[in-house]
Amino acid sequence: MKIFHILFLFAFFSITISHASLNDFSVADLKAPNTPSGYPCKPLSSITSDDFSFHGFVAGNTNNSFKLGVTTATVTNFPALNELGISLLRMDLDQGGLAPMHTHPDATELLSVVEGEITAGFLTPTSFYSKLLKPGDIIVFPQGMLHFAVNSGKGKATAFGAFSSENPTTQILDILLFGNKLPSDLIAQTTLLDLAQVKKLKAQFGGSG
Amino acid sequence: MKIFHILFLFAFFSITISHASLNDFSVADLKAPNTPSGYPCKPLSSITSDDFSFHGFVAGNTNNSFKLGVTTATVTNFPALNELGISLLRMDLDQGGLAPMHTHPDATELLSVVEGEITAGFLTPTSFYSKLLKPGDIIVFPQGMLHFAVNSGKGKATAFGAFSSENPTTQILDILLFGNKLPSDLIAQTTLLDLAQVKKLKAQFGGSG
Amino acid sequence: MKIFHILFLFAFFSITISHASLNDFSVADLKAPNTPSGYPCKPLSSITSDDFSFHGFVAGNTNNSFKLGVTTATVTNFPALNELGISLLRMDLDQGGLAPMHTHPDATELLSVVEGEITAGFLTPTSFYSKLLKPGDIIVFPQGMLHFAVNSGKGKATAFGAFSSENPTTQILDILLFGNKLPSDLIAQTTLLDLAQVKKLKAQFGGSG
């Protein structure tokens, strides 16, 4: 009976099987040129179980001025996420640490606290929404919203997060405004910040002009 | 007056015409590497009327253990369907034939009976929906639902179908579960099927382990 | 052991089950006000197997000046197609019958001939693509293309079709141009048709002005 089945399968699946990678999943070929819809797909024959798992989703280095460690698993280091619309984040904050004001223009973020206490929130043109979060609490930062997180407890704090994009981008406000060579007076003029304030932060964030 | 028109057309259409294939239709270049949004497009200059028609949408071979003949016209044998979100199916069932439990994870299927009698349906976590279909009857299997079709009449049965994808995939439950090398006891453990049952069907569907 | 399972199911499925209709399928409540994304959903508890099948997909009446019979199964008479992106068509042409030039602005159409001979094609700004189709042949009319079908054989012709929308619209060119009250001279001016031609067809298609 097995022979019949195999004949049957050949007739029935010959087309769909050979292109299963296109529709059902697509492991990114990161060396191929990008397309607006994502990376081209690696051939199905070269894909193994290792492609679908990721190692090293552990605490990031917090030895920086924000006392902030960030570890991400996105399409650029986990190519199986190609076109799947999801990725993960782990955020570690030493005591006194914080994630400064930033946006993800192309992704909603869900942040779930697993250790410590974090005060987090986001800003809208008409209001702000913020919350003190403890283990077992989640906050959502809808796509494109300017948001922040501060370790407001004693000791370390850790949160797991998820993005609604396999390749989210991050725009830290200070880096946007002060990490470039746009003339300081133009920045002051269009932000209403004092020129001295702009120059002070430009020095701190590597900008000039 | 014709000369003026031609001058006009040159000014007005020079851009849009040269790229008509991008927006309005895109005949797949099946030899080019896939992208998540579909195949790259053949150049417009190489496209003829033959690209937009398909021959051989006739009864498939039913000489197999399911007495099931399936003929499909999808992007992989009808490249003009690229990115158009639709494809066709013809199913022929000899007396006693059936299409075993399967899903199309990426497409809804509409099935219209033109000859004979077919009992078909799909399963949900809370219920099942099935129907005895005669010529002039249609059934819909919403995307991702586990479904089946059985020739429940006397004599042959034929149905025409359509998928809401130009490249639908098919997952036959038995092949998923029993056509692989995943250890039989792991399958038994996670399906609650008896180990003997798993081993019996593994033998039938070409699996091992 | 069954008791444990039921407890488990309650914990695991309590949320997802009650809203299964939202994500997995949505039978349209045609009496509710439309939304841009489709009709609101009927409650899951009121849905039966009958909702997922359609009766009467048979030859339409060809007793009209085009000798054309059209039967469609779309969301408006088959509410289970809501938001599923697919619908079906049956076209019957008596000898000498035809489907006049028309477009479906929001759907690709696949047409499969099952009886007789049909010459069909579509027009683009730079070319036309047409074909003589016999049983077993399929033609695709990509979304938005102006197309036609003519019974070019002896005797009747029948074709089954599918649309890549659950609610396709049809714009017959003559009805667009000549079935309205837009002044005839404005139509003549913007189509370059002779005024007498416009007036003649306005009389035929119920227009005025």
Add this chain to the structure above:
Amino acid sequence: MKIFHILFLFAFFSITISHASLNDFSVADLKAPNTPSGYPCKPLSSITSDDFSFHGFVAGNTNNSFKLGVTTATVTNFPALNELGISLLRMDLDQGGLAPMHTHPDATELLSVVEGEITAGFLTPTSFYSKLLKPGDIIVFPQGMLHFAVNSGKGKATAFGAFSSENPTTQILDILLFGNKLPSDLIAQTTLLDLAQVKKLKAQFGGSG
């Protein structure tokens, strides 16, 4: 100068502000009738910081036959996720526990192990992909794939997960096949399972017929 600003703001923002909830986020009004694109939005004036946070994302009850605890934060208990395309999951497995074969037809799942050891994988028509996961490891189950997870270590195991949908559905294979009233012989016929096997599992999963 403040007065001028306020006048300016009135002119510039009067439209956009009043409708900010539509585009930027939409907290679901779960009591309103569903639409295919999600729930209607609560009025912006009634939204507070509490809407954007969730409490109780802790270990679920594992006192069931699978020794499996599942806690989810989706749009149905966290309405701010409406239309945002993301939700979270926490899975706890006692020693010997497992998540049986199931699919999420409408969502990709990312699962990150934080305690214990989990063997997890998914099945395709041509292969299977599975992995032994330890803390710091992630696995991806692409949308619609049949997958499983087994606590293969000593002691408890915990994983955090994320779905690429705010309202994912879960289809456990045993419940699909054996929790309904579809006649046992029809199930046996279309799955090739032995009739006795079908009847045995129907008894276990609450089905009949």
Add this chain to the structure above:
Amino acid sequence: MKIFHILFLFAFFSITISHASLNDFSVADLKAPNTPSGYPCKPLSSITSDDFSFHGFVAGNTNNSFKLGVTTATVTNFPALNELGISLLRMDLDQGGLAPMHTHPDATELLSVVEGEITAGFLTPTSFYSKLLKPGDIIVFPQGMLHFAVNSGKGKATAFGAFSSENPTTQILDILLFGNKLPSDLIAQTTLLDLAQVKKLKAQFGGSG
């Protein structure tokens, strides 16, 4: 012959015509509750030519501290744009006027200068892109980018713009940061701005705390 046609039309169009508003256009019923995909549609029978045109797309009032006049035609004042994904903007700048740093999280903006000179640009994490624009020049601000425009010429400047959304939102950076009641020290901490700077701008933009 006309009678036949009318019979034909009844058979062929009876379904599609009655629901033309759903698929082809949807004039928003602004008084109905929002849905995530847009406003419900006004009934086709109540729609007239006036619904598809807009009056008053003229220079806005520049009598404010930014010397900036903005006039928009979006779905909230031009309901026919519902679900069409486009809207228009007219920006007038008196000499010395400017549009301060802001983003449109949900729309790309194209800005075409018709009078005067405008220096405009946007910021990214790694660079900035800006340009002096004269009549006949266009600049694009891709979706979500922080951007600005300054009248850098002598005399007035006017630009016409377009958004890739029928309902774009605008987030002026100063209003986001300084128009709310979030504690000033938390803002200073998460933006690295000096506390005095934060308090000064809070006073100017109506914030407190």
Add this chain to the structure above:
Amino acid sequence: MKIFHILFLFAFFSITISHASLNDFSVADLKAPNTPSGYPCKPLSSITSDDFSFHGFVAGNTNNSFKLGVTTATVTNFPALNELGISLLRMDLDQGGLAPMHTHPDATELLSVVEGEITAGFLTPTSFYSKLLKPGDIIVFPQGMLHFAVNSGKGKATAFGAFSSENPTTQILDILLFGNKLPSDLIAQTTLLDLAQVKKLKAQFGGSG
């Protein structure tokens, strides 16, 4: 302190920065082969401010039989619009000029009159919608609708427009029907136009057959 920041930035942005072009904007590499989702992206390192601006959005040549000048800024001459879903149009009409009946199958058009008087409208299967437009007036032509514009005033008329696609196509009805080699009698048969009318316009629009 700056050194710490730079270390921090390296850790935090190393992934996202290198791929910013994929998600946030994508300047088209017009020499690369098309994909259905748009052109592949130029490398971020080669992009300058000049990529985001366009020059020459001025009156087009009206020296043709329609007295119509059209200037467009779309992805094919303004590659930064790649995948952004928007483009611009400028239409100039000499006295007596007009834009003949045409459709944009893949884009809605918004047209804003800045000089002169224009009568414009579109046709549906059940009605027509048209309006006399003066400076400050806008009309919308929803996607796929057959529409026209006539200079109905004294002197020139100018309008700025926008399309909801970065790469809209234009189908002028006369060119579709009469610019090809489809046999004249087949056109007459499927449009109900008189054969002499078809042949007359074929001569004018460069068709044959």
